[in-house]
Amino acid sequence: MKRAILTLSLILAPLLSQADIKIFACEPEWAALAQEIGQQHVDTYSATTAFQDPHYIQARPSLIAKVRNADLVICSGAELEIGWLPVLLQKANNRDVMPGSSGYLETSGLVERFDATTNLDRSQGDIHPQGNPHVQSDPRNIAVIAKTLAERMRELDPANAADYQAALADFLARWDLAISAWEEKGVSLRGKLVITHHKSWVYLERWLGLIEVANLEAVPGLPPTVGHLSTLSAKFEQGGADFIIRSPYQDARASNWLSERTGIPELELPLTVGGSDRATDLFALFDEIIDKLLAAAK
Numbered sequence: 001m002k003r004a005i006l007t008l009s010l011i012l013a014p015l016l017s018q019a020d021i022k023i024f025a026c027e028p029e030w031a032a033l034a035q036e037i038g039q040q041h042v043d044t045y046s047a048t049t050a051f052q053d054p055h056y057i058q059a060r061p062s063l064i065a066k067v068r069n070a071d072l073v074i075c076s077g078a079e080l081e082i083g084w085l086p087v088l089l090q091k092a093n094n095r096d097v098m099p100g101s102s103g104y105l106e107t108s109g110l111v112e113r114f115d116a117t118t119n120l121d122r123s124q125g126d127i128h129p130q131g132n133p134h135v136q137s138d139p140r141n142i143a144v145i146a147k148t149l150a151e152r153m154r155e156l157d158p159a160n161a162a163d164y165q166a167a168l169a170d171f172l173a174r175w176d177l178a179i180s181a182w183e184e185k186g187v188s189l190r191g192k193l194v195i196t197h198h199k200s201w202v203y204l205e206r207w208l209g210l211i212e213v214a215n216l217e218a219v220p221g222l223p224p225t226v227g228h229l230s231t232l233s234a235k236f237e238q239g240g241a242d243f244i245i246r247s248p249y250q251d252a253r254a255s256n257w258l259s260e261r262t263g264i265p266e267l268e269l270p271l272t273v274g275g276s277d278r279a280t281d282l283f284a285l286f287d288e289i290i291d292k293l294l295a296a297a298k
């Protein structure tokens with residue numbers, strides 16, 4: 001019996017051991033990336049799922065507790081989380097993850113950010129005044145961010161620095177190959193004209209050579225209005241776009257409506273990990289995005 005208990009405790013020991021770095025990610029893509037680089041040394045938590053709009057989240061007490069216990073907070077930034085992250089950080093009062101510390105990482109600040117506006121007047125409803133925060137839709141951005149993320153992990157947990165370095169090298173080798181394969185596969189998408197619900201896809205469009213011709217939101221963050229949709233319906237009556245894209249958390253009625261009136265096919269694309277049955281990790285996410293675009297383009 002004693003022996004059985006000893007054996008059981010040996011089996012359970014690795015499962016019960018504390019993670020070296022506790023990571024609070026604002027969005028699933030950063031939790032997934034942290035898992036790729038941190039492997040067994042990290043415990044990752046995502047504040048949002050692929051079925052939630054990261055612009056609008058409640059600063060729940062359970063999230064405050066997670067931030068209080070975190071060693072690293074990783075978020076898109078550029079005001080994507082302005083409605084809830086500052087509240088979480090303030091209430092959690094965890095000095096290790098405050099902006100400016102090595103335990104705080106804003107991913108959109110690491111890459112070239114599109115569409116920063118000089119018009120600081122937000123009365124028009126534009127929720128991307130600091131530029132577009134949805135940087136994860138270009139896999140090349142993810143490679144850049146992975147490098148800085150690994151650096152932070154080495155800094156926060158020097159004892160396992162070699163493991164983070166090795167996992168980064170392994171990830172980047174596989175990721176670069178995957179990017180080449182996606183680019184080759186997606187070459188026929190170049191020049192396709194897209195209408196998107198929200199301005200979620202500007203980085204994907206640049207990467208694949210897609211051309212955005214309209215958004216269902218008149219201004220980023222302003223829900224599609226009947227007036228704006230009617231204008232689009234008249235403008236695209238004779239076609240003029242190859243597909244209408246929405247994300248799983250966006251109301252399908254607007255894209256349904258426009259698709260019915262214009263005959264332009266609509267499709268739902270996962271914007272992050274977990275956004276479809278297949279998109280279980282970062283690799284599968286882009287497999288899914290490319291395949292769905294190709295299927296819709298036929």
Ligand SMILES: [Zn+2]
Nearest residue numbers: 128198199220
């Ligand atoms: Zn946005």
